Amino acid sequence: MNTLIFRTFAPFITGLMVVFSIFILLRGHNEPGGGFIGGLIAASAFAIYGIANGVPPVRRAIYFHPHSIAGFGLLLAALAGIPSMVAGVPYLTALWTYPVIGNVEVALSTPLFFDIGVYLVVVGAITGIALSLEERHRG
Amino acid sequence: MAGKSSKVIDTSGVLVEANVQLVDYLIIAPILIPIIFGAILLMMRRSDEWTKSGVNLSAYVACFGIALMTLASFALLLRVNAQGPITMTMGRWLPPFGISFSVDKLGALLTFVGSFVALMGAIYSTADAKVIDRRFGFYPFLLLMMAGVSGAFLTGDIFNLYVWFEVLLISSFGLIVLGSEKKQLDGTMKYAFLNLVATTMFLIATGYLYGLLGTLNMADIAMKLQNYDGDGPVRTIAVLYIAAFSMKAAAFPLNFWLPASYHTPRIVVSALFAGLLTKVGIYSLLRVAVMLFSFEREFLSIGIAWLAGATMLVGVLGALAQNDIRRILGYLVISGIGTMLAGIYVATVPGLSGVIVYTVHSMLTMTALYLVAGMIGKISGSFDLREVGGLYAVSPMLSAVFFVLCLAIAGLPLTSGFWGKFILVKATLEVEGAQWLALIILVSGFLTTIAIFRIWIFAFWRGGPSGTPDGKENYQNNILDDKYKLTASLVIGVLTGAILLIGFMPEWLLSYSADAAQSLLFPNDYIESVFGKEAL
Amino acid sequence: METALSILSGLFFIVSIYLLLSKYVIRVLLGVALLGNAVNLLIFTAGRLTREVPPIIPSHLDVPAVATANPLPQALILTAIVISFSFFAFLLVLSFRAYQDLKSDDTETLRFAEPKNEPTPPLGY
Numbered sequence: 001m002n003t004l005i006f007r008t009f010a011p012f013i014t015g016l017m018v019v020f021s022i023f024i025l026l027r028g029h030n031e032p033g034g035g036f037i038g039g040l041i042a043a044s045a046f047a048i049y050g051i052a053n054g055v056p057p058v059r060r061a062i063y064f065h066p067h068s069i070a071g072f073g074l075l076l077a078a079l080a081g082i083p084s085m086v087a088g089v090p091y092l093t094a095l096w097t098y099p100v101i102g103n104v105e106v107a108l109s110t111p112l113f114f115d116i117g118v119y120l121v122v123v124g125a126i127t128g129i130a131l132s133l134e135e136r137h138r139g
Numbered sequence: 140m141a142g143k144s145s146k147v148i149d150t151s152g153v154l155v156e157a158n159v160q161l162v163d164y165l166i167i168a169p170i171l172i173p174i175i176f177g178a179i180l181l182m183m184r185r186s187d188e189w190t191k192s193g194v195n196l197s198a199y200v201a202c203f204g205i206a207l208m209t210l211a212s213f214a215l216l217l218r219v220n221a222q223g224p225i226t227m228t229m230g231r232w233l234p235p236f237g238i239s240f241s242v243d244k245l246g247a248l249l250t251f252v253g254s255f256v257a258l259m260g261a262i263y264s265t266a267d268a269k270v271i272d273r274r275f276g277f278y279p280f281l282l283l284m285m286a287g288v289s290g291a292f293l294t295g296d297i298f299n300l301y302v303w304f305e306v307l308l309i310s311s312f313g314l315i316v317l318g319s320e321k322k323q324l325d326g327t328m329k330y331a332f333l334n335l336v337a338t339t340m341f342l343i344a345t346g347y348l349y350g351l352l353g354t355l356n357m358a359d360i361a362m363k364l365q366n367y368d369g370d371g372p373v374r375t376i377a378v379l380y381i382a383a384f385s386m387k388a389a390a391f392p393l394n395f396w397l398p399a400s401y402h403t404p405r406i407v408v409s410a411l412f413a414g415l416l417t418k419v420g421i422y423s424l425l426r427v428a429v430m431l432f433s434f435e436r437e438f439l440s441i442g443i444a445w446l447a448g449a450t451m452l453v454g455v456l457g458a459l460a461q462n463d464i465r466r467i468l469g470y471l472v473i474s475g476i477g478t479m480l481a482g483i484y485v486a487t488v489p490g491l492s493g494v495i496v497y498t499v500h501s502m503l504t505m506t507a508l509y510l511v512a513g514m515i516g517k518i519s520g521s522f523d524l525r526e527v528g529g530l531y532a533v534s535p536m537l538s539a540v541f542f543v544l545c546l547a548i549a550g551l552p553l554t555s556g557f558w559g560k561f562i563l564v565k566a567t568l569e570v571e572g573a574q575w576l577a578l579i580i581l582v583s584g585f586l587t588t589i590a591i592f593r594i595w596i597f598a599f600w601r602g603g604p605s606g607t608p609d610g611k612e613n614y615q616n617n618i619l620d621d622k623y624k625l626t627a628s629l630v631i632g633v634l635t636g637a638i639l640l641i642g643f644m645p646e647w648l649l650s651y652s653a654d655a656a657q658s659l660l661f662p663n664d665y666i667e668s669v670f671g672k673e674a675l
Numbered sequence: 676m677e678t679a680l681s682i683l684s685g686l687f688f689i690v691s692i693y694l695l696l697s698k699y700v701i702r703v704l705l706g707v708a709l710l711g712n713a714v715n716l717l718i719f720t721a722g723r724l725t726r727e728v729p730p731i732i733p734s735h736l737d738v739p740a741v742a743t744a745n746p747l748p749q750a751l752i753l754t755a756i757v758i759s760f761s762f763f764a765f766l767l768v769l770s771f772r773a774y775q776d777l778k779s780d781d782t783e784t785l786r787f788a789e790p791k792n793e794p795t796p797p798l799g800y
Contacts, residue, residue: 071181
C-alpha cells in the first residue's frame with residue numbers, strides 16, 4: 001500500500017474528501033446527504049491519510065483527540081435542542097431564522113447545528129476506531 | 140422548508156399546538172444532563188494534566204453532573220407523584236408520529252433510584268478509579284450509560300427503548316473492558332456477544348410488532364392491542380420480547396453471561412452493573428409483558444412462573460458453589476431477578492407493587508454489597524473466601540454494615556428486602572395453584588441467607604484466613620488510606636441508611652408502588668397523557 | 676415480493692445462527708454481521724413494500740397525491756445499521772485484542788474469567 005504514488009496523492013485525496021464531506025453535510029437538509037454520511041466520508045479520508053503516511057501524522061493533523069471531537073459533536077447536538085426550551089415548544093423542535101448577511105439570505109436552523117453535531121460525532125468515533133486499528137496493525 | 144417566502148400550511152393536524160412549559164423539560168432532564176456532561180467529560184480526557192496538583196477535575200465534574208441529574212429526577216418524581224403521567228413528544232410532531240417520552244410513576248421512581256445509585260458509585264470512584272482509568276474514559280462512559288438507563292426508563296416509544304438499550308450497552312462495554320486485563324477481555328467477550336444477541340432479539344420483535352400494528356408508540360400499541368383479536372402473531376411477538384428482556388435481566392436459562400463477566404471489571408463498575416443494568420431488563424418486562432401484552436398474560440404466565448422458580452434456585456445454588464465473593468454476589472443478582480419475575484407472573488396490583496419495591500431494594504442493596512466487597516478486597520488483598528478473614532478486628536463498623544446488608548439481601552426484617560419479599564410472597568399465595576412458587580421464594584431466601592452469611596462468617600467473624608490458627612497470629616491486613624476509607628464509608632453508609640429507612644418506614648414507598656402497579660395494569664392515564672382524553 | 680424477501684431473511688437467519696453457534700470467535704463475529712442484516716431485511720419487509728413511489732411531497736402540494744412507500748422502516752433500518760455497525764466495530768476490536776492477548780479464538784480455551792476445576796468453597800473453618 002505504501003507506494004510513492006499513493007503517498008504523494010493521499011494528502012490531496014484527503015483534502016478533497018474532507019471538503020466534499022462538508023458539502024454533503026450542508027446540502028443534507030433538503031437533498032440526499034447529511035451529517036452521518038458526511039462524517040463517514042471525512043473519517044474515511046483520515047483513514048486513507050493514515051494508511052499512506054502512518055497514524056502519527058493524522059493525529060497531528062487533526063490536532064484534537066478523536067474522542068474529544070466526538071464529545072464536542074455530542075454536546076453540540078444536545079444543545080441544538082435547547083433553543084426550543086426558550087420558544088416554548090418540545091425539545092428538538094426545528095426553529096428557523098433567515099438573517100441577511102451581505103445581501104445573501106442565509107437559512108440558519110437548529111437542525112443544522114444538530115447535523116453538524118452528528119457529523120462531528122461520526123468523524124470522531126470512526127476516526128478513533130480506524131486509527132487504533134491501524135496502529136495495532138503496524139505495531 | 141424553502142425560504143420564509145413559502146406559503147402558510149395548516150399544521151394543526153400534525154404538530155403539537157399546546158405551549159410547552161419550562162417545567163415539562165424535567166421529563167428529558169435526566170437524559171439530557173448526563174449526555175451534556177458526558178460530552179464535556181469526553182473533551183476533558185487530559186484534564187488531570189491541566190492541574191499540576193493532581194486535582195482530579197473530571198471526577199468532580201462527573202459527580203456534579205450526576206448530582207444534578209439526581210436532583211432533576213427527584214423533581215420529576217415529585218411532579219409525577221402529584222400530577223400522574225406526563226408526556227413530551229420530541230420535535231413537536233403529534234404522537235404517534237413523533238417520539239414520545241412518557242413518564243409514569245414506575246419510570247420516575249426507577250430513574251430517581253437509578254441516578255441516586257449512580258451518584259453513590261461516582262463518589263466512590265473518586266477515591267478508587269486509577270488515573271489510567273480516567274484517561275481511558277471511565278467518567279464519560281459512566282455518564283453516557285446513565286443517559287441510556289434513564290432514557291430506557293423514561294421513553295414512551297418502543298424503538299426508542301431499543302436505542303437507549305444500545306446506548307447503555309455500548310457504554311457498558313466500554314466500562315467493563317476498562318483496564319484490559321486478560322480476565323476482563325474474556326468476560327467482556329461473553330458479556331458483549333450475549334447482550335448483542337438479546338438486543339437483536341428485541342429488534343426482531345419490534346420489527347414484527349411494527350409489521351402487525353404499524354405503530355411504535357407504547358400508548359398506541361397498548362390501545363391497539365386491547366382491541367386486537369387473533370392471537371397467533373401477537374403471542375410470537377410477546378414470547379420474543381420476554382426472551383429478549385429476560386436474557387438482558389439474566390433470567391434462567393440465559394443467565395450464564397452474568398457470572399462469567401460481572402466479577403472481572405473494577406469493583407465500582409460491577410456495583411453499578413449489578414444495581415442498574417439487569418433492572419432495566421426487569422423494567423422493560425414490566426412495561427412490555429404487563430402493560431402492552433396484558434391480555435396474553437394467561438398464555439404466558441405459566442412459562443414466566445417456571446422461569447422465575449428456576450432463576451431463583453439456579454442463582455442461589457450457584458452462589459453456594461463459589462469461592463470468589465464477587466461471583467457469589469453475581470449469582471445472588473440472578474436469584475433476585477427470579478424473585479422479581481415471580482411478581483411479574485402474579486401480575487396483580489400487590490404482586491407488581493412487590494416487584495417495584497423489590498427492584499428498588501435490589502438496586503440499593505446489590506450496589507452496596509459490591510462496594511463492601513471492594514473494601515474487603517482492598518483490606519485483605521483478595522476476593523477469595525479462603526484468603527479473607529479477621530476483618531471484624533479491623534473494622535467493627537464495616538462488619539455491622541455488612542451484617543445489615545446480609546439481612547437485606549436475605550429478605551429479613553428491619554430492611555427494605557423484607558417488605559419486597561413479604562408483599563411478593565403474600566401476593567403469590569393469593570394466586571390459585573401458585574403456592575409452590577411462594578415456597579420457592581422462601582426456600583431461595585433461606586439459601587440466600589446461608590450463602591451471604593457465609594461471606595460474613597469467613598470474612599469478618601473468623602480470626603484469619605484458612606490455614607492461620609484462629610487466633611489471628613502472624614496475620615496482617617492492609618491499611619487503607621484515609622481518603623478512600625472516608626469516601627467508601629460515606630457511600631456505603633448512605634446506601635445502608637437508605638435500606639434501613641425503607642425498612643423502618645416503608646409506607647410511602649408501598650403506597651407509591653401500589654399506585655404505579657395500578658397504572659401499569661390499567662394504563663388509561665398513561666394513554667391519556669399521550670393522546671389526550673378523547674382517545675379513550 | 677414480500678414472500679421472497681421473507682424467505683431471504685429467513686435464510687440470513689439460518690446462516691447467522693449457524694455461525695453464532697460456532698466455537699471460534701471469528702465465525703461468531705461473521706454471524707453477528709449477518710444477523711444485523713437479517714433483522715434489517717425483516718424490518719424492511721414488515722413495513723410492506725411499495726415499488727418506485729418515493730415518499731416525497733411535490734412542491735405544490737401539502738400532502739402526497741398517491742400512496743407512497745413507507746419511509747418509517749427505512750428510518751428504523753438506518754438507525755439499526757448505525758447501531759449494529761458500531762457494535763460490530765467494537766466487537767472486532769475486542770476480538771482482535773483478545774486474540775493478541777489471550778492467544779486464542781477458540782471459546783473452549785477462553786476460560787480466564789471462569790477457570791476450570793475450581794476447588795470447592797470451604798465447608799467449615
